[in-house]
Structures are given as C-alpha cells and as structure tokens.
Amino acid sequence: MRASGEQVESVAVSDAVAVEQTLAGDREAYRVLVERHSAYVYRLAYRMTGKKEDAEEVVQEAFLRAYQKLRQFAGNANFATWVYRIAANYAIDRLRQRKNEDARRELPPRVVEGEPETDPLALVKDRAPSPEQLAGSVQLAAKMKEALGTLTPAERTAIVMRHWDGCGIEEIAAVLKSNTSAAKNTVFRAVQKLRLALAPFAEPRGAARAVGTES
C-alpha cells in the first residue's frame, strides 16, 4: 500500500507543505495532492465497488470531502492514508446504499455483464480447467469479480483493505466502526465466502475434506 523509506518521507513532507498551502488559500496546492494520489485511491475504489463509474465517483467524492475537512487533518497523519480512509468510508456507504436499493427493487444479485445468472459452482462442476490453466486468466478474474459481488459491504471492504492494501486490523476496524476482533472475523468470513464461490476454480479437482475433522 505504501512505498518505503526516504521516498515516503519526502512525499509526506511535500504533502504536508501542500496541505499547509491549501489551508493558506492556495487552491492550486490542492491540485498537487489530487493529481498525486488519485490513481492510488482509484485502485481501492475499484476493488471495493467493482465498477469503473462507481470508482470514479468515490475518488471525486473522497477528494471533495478531504478538501472540506482539511483543517481537521492538520498534518496529523499521512495525507494519502487519510484520503484513503475517507474513500473507504464513502465506498462502504455507497455499497450499502446499493445493496439496499437492490433489495427494495427485489433485484437478483448483481452479475458481471454478459455472464449468465447461474450459480458458478453448478456451472463449472465438470468442465472446469485446472487451476494452472486458469491462473491469471480472464475467466478467473471475472469469477473473482462475481464472487466479490456476493460479499457484504463490510466483508468486501475488509478483504480489499487487508489483502490488497495491507492495512492493519485496527485501521479496518476503524472504517467498519467495529472492534479488532470483529474486524478480523469479517476478513475471515470474506475469505471463506470467496473460497466457497471459487472452489471449482481455485482448488484442485476432487472433494476437499472438511477442515477441523479427524482423518
């Protein structure tokens, strides 16, 4: 998630300067921050929302909110981390809102465009290629996208922050507004669900044993 060493320090310093200049009324200084961190926030937003348009909206809203709250930031943490947190908070709200809207309209769960609305497990029982063949394939990526779509907003946020961005459990707990133990469980639940949904793809053929049992 974060680059290391001297580079981080120099970026952080110039971020801090840009924040101070923005607070002093120099709006162009904020442009530097937006241009520097947009792509990074976009990656998080895309992984959380799974849609390009939604991701772009999250990025814009995150930077708008960060601008409005810049006085509260006041160099307390790394600007990138701070705007990341704002984006994660906004994205989780958007996901929840979307789920509620879908539930109200009684829509079936979202599926990837162009793909049949069939249970992926049933689809691939007999004709699944080996994991090696699928590794890195478009099909696996599409299945993963679909599997991520079945997670709750909290589970999706937790796995994105933990796996891709290497966030600590406390950081995840803060975004989920829960405690660390609950946040850890949320990550685990997400992994379990993904594993189930991807079982035919991400596991060798043959029934997996029930874990925790005796053999």
Next chain:
Amino acid sequence: MKHVTEEELFQYREGDQKGRQAVAAHLQECAECRGELARLEAVFAALDAMPVPDPGEGYGARVWRQIAPRLPEKGPRWWQAFFAPQRLAVAGTLAALVIAAFYLGRISGPGTPVETVNVNQNQVRERVLVVAVGEHLGKSEMVLVELSNTQPASGQKLINIAAAQRRAENLVEENRLYRQTALEGGDKAMVSTLDELERVLLDVANSPDAVTPAQFESIQKRIAEHGILLKVRVVRQELRTAETGGKSQPAQTDSTAKEKNKA
C-alpha cells in the same frame, strides 16, 4: 489425528501468534492440512488475478478538472477562516472586551500622559486575551471531563460521541487562533499547553460519530496519558488569578494547589 480448522489456517497465514507453533508442527506432519493451506493460498492468488483497469496517464488531472469547479472559489483565507461561524463566538467576546476597554480609556479622562495610556492599552489587550483564553479552556475542560467520566454500559456495542466530537471540532478552530496569538506574544508555556490540547481535541474531532468501547477507551487513555486535563485546569486557574490582577486572588483550594504542584 485432529486436523487444524480453516480459521486456524487463516490465522496462521495472517501471522497470528496464538497457537502458531502447534499449527506449524501439525503442518509439518499432515499433508492434508498442507493441501488445505495451499487451497487457501489459491484464493489469495485468485484475488491477485483480478485486474484493476488502468485509469490512464492523466487520471489525476482529470479528477482535478472534475472536482475543481465544486471546490469553493477561493481557498480559506485567514480572514474568512477567522469569521467562520464557529469563530464568531470568540470574535464576539473579543469585540465586546475591546469596546469595553475603549470606553474605559475614554472615561479615564483627558490629560492622561501618553505613556500611561499605552501601558493601559497593553494591559487591556492582555486582559482581553486572558478572559477569552480562560473561557476557551473552560469549554475544552468540559468536553474532556465529559469524555473521561463516561462509562459505557456493559454490553454496549457503540458509544455515540457525536456531540462531544462537534464541540471538539469547533474548539480546534478556536484553539489554533489562541495558540497563534500566544506564539506571537512569546508565551511559550501557553503555546505548549494549547499545542497539547489541540492534539487531543483533534483526536476527538477526527473520531467516528459512534465508537466501540475499545476505541472509546483508547480516547480516554490518550486524554489521561497527556495529563492535559490537569494542565488545562492549572492554566485556567492561573488565568483566573491574572484576570483579577493578582489583587483579590481566590483562595486556592487544596486540590488546585496539588494539581499545580503535580504539573
């Protein structure tokens, strides 16, 4: 042989120390569980297979173009920030005191030597600051006391601190103003106290509206760690003394004297 659970494998992969050695020892012996771990790894490998579309070279510039018209036309200049709603109360207090000072200056009558007038003006200015900062510290103390004394009910999952958070947000603005003034006046002790107070107020202001008992405890711990409540009380007491010109000092209570000694 009892195999490890999926959760134990997950925690092992996460680097959790609890029961780590036992899981590692079991994995050494059990090919089946090693297979399970490999299957778990495959899920993470599959996660990595999901690409993120490249937003393009000039994405940052594009975002800027989209949000720039929605940002306020001009940045928050100092005078705009000064007259922000949350600061109006401070400004009002200052204005009232300055007018009072001016009036007192008028009725002190003509013929007052210039030097005496200047000395009086400085004293009045100082007193204005003393009164305003005293009030600010009083309000800050109330927020900190409220947070320190709140005890979450057993089983309570979330504690709503939205009210304290809003007040802390407003106090942060005021605090900066007074810290700046104290800095210009060369009052290092006051700067240091206001600086510490600002950090604690920021912590509260930046917290979510509702926090878990653990997060709440961490806020309380931060307040206690800094000893800020004590410092605020001591400085407030000193300001009260200064406010009365040191002539009619209120009797120091035992607790105040002890607090001062501790600080």
